[in-house]
Amino acid sequence: MASFSTRRTRTTRMLAAGAVLGLAALSLSACSGDSSADASGDGNVGVSLIVKTTTNPFFVSMQDGAKKAAETSGVDLKLAAGKSDGDEATQIQAIENAISDGDKGILITPNGPSVVDALKKARDAGLYVIALDTPPDPADAADITFATDNFAAGEQIGQWTAEKLDGKKAVIGMVDLFDDKIVSVDYTRDQGFLTGMGIDAADDKVNGDEAKSGKYTGGKGGDYEIAGNQASQGAEDGGRTAMETLLAGNPDINVVYTINEPAAAGAYEALKAAGKEKDTLVVSIDGGCSGVSNVKQGIIDATAQQYPVKMAELGVEAITKLAETGEKPETTEGLDFFNTGSKLVTEEKMSGVESIDAAEASKICWGK
Template structure:
């Protein structure tokens, strides 16, 4: 959430893709890996117990082990490991921002002699450890959060986070219907630069039709002006506050924003736990606002259905983990290396906007469909 990530070109390419095309591409990619897995059963590799395949050691290192998004990744990878004859080790930081926890897990993977690592990189603080792993011969795939720069890893399997933010912004602009937008931006960090953070935030602004300055920096856009999405109108950005991707952080961040301006009517949130926290703060203050978010977990989709979240961009962590693990196993057994999708510098695992209040010109699915595709509890 990347050479150096090209947010501008990524956003333009994403804008041309439909949700249907994204999902079709993911299905085709899954089929291709399934075929490759079948072909591997005739491999002459030895040392494993599955069809003559050698056992491949893989480490899955997530940011934490409590966020439903990362729990879904872990469960999906564990369920898929045996059929690919992968010896999977799961590790994580203690919480968002724990660079050292991930660094230790990377060093442990090298020491075990793993063939590859799947990682949702915490920040640029883990780049040196990733380089050490690659220098030791491990194939490293980033999941969900493309590192900066992108070539820190061999490849990234991720949601197009710029597109996810843009879908939220396009929907929000249309929903505002020309009314003044008084906006709170609840980001991930204020002390770390993470691509998933700025891509979602800046994508949201682009979707709203609000000019951004540095596309890889949050908070440097003009605080007042005109948004051109939907029918267009005036906007005021009240705050950029960090919620650390957590419900309690979202509530605290929203409280700070309301203290600056109690008339906030539009809230962008980095993820759904942050959105739930923001809603709690609004409710406690006797306020209401339109909230948009990213993730598409089952709890988040339920929040769309109940009206807490107006729209959320759904991503597919299980696909990231299982396809990434299969790719490492394939490479370790002498197969082809995965390549980025055309026009991108990562493998796109798809995104769909979930809302029960569709607007013209923005493709979406409803919460019933979102519930069929969601992950977590």
């Protein structure tokens, strides 16, 4: 595991590099879906897009973009999705279907570790496998991943939080994704946030193993206390329940990290019901139009905006190029995936933390 300072330097550097490379790279449209339906019927390159769920607008935006990309790229695009975030069984069946249909490739946002064996089977059958948004574990279970550098995105909101605290004690509630399985997007965002705060995250693939109290070194530095970790399933109702549980254990929470914006919206409702919404910082990762609106309204104090349409565009283009020329995409230097970049969105700029405001973010948000 890299040291604290090395990890912080690496991810900051890679975030900037990923954003530049992402803009200079191939251009297309996006990906994701629900059920096994054809989105484009006239192409001759068969591709299955398998997302986590279509109850989250992030994946719906992927779906819409992928359809447009398929229309212009000569791709027969089939769509499938888990019934909920974490539904591995439906994704495994969709992978089996792609193999049976003789598809050229699979684009997938993996719902958990159980899909890895199915992805290996697909690759053994000659399909090109591209992960989107969530790198599988191990990363080489896919041929390449197009994703946000989730650790760096977590660092962005952690650095902003440390600056905003201005030396005050941080009593932190961690609203994560799962507590019954391990997926990379869950631990990289969580650990990135802690690292950005200046808290030693210990094992960077394990949520909740950091020291429960101590000093954070970000911003002016100060004392911190971890009130606990609760799973949200990445959903608004799960975020509310997680926040209610955290408050029951420690009513002094004044900082809330959330895995995504639906969970953040739910956490805010719990804080509001407890009369604590005005005195608590809520930070998140996503950058959807509803989340950006919540930043404008003060429901979310800062979020890291990511770009699902770009992920999908690059995925569709990569499989099309592979089918036509045999050319394979390359990862971002220093990472085991291609970084599609992120930007911090907040109405309160902090010294030394690069950000955009909600008005600017609304011009490039997804899920309109």
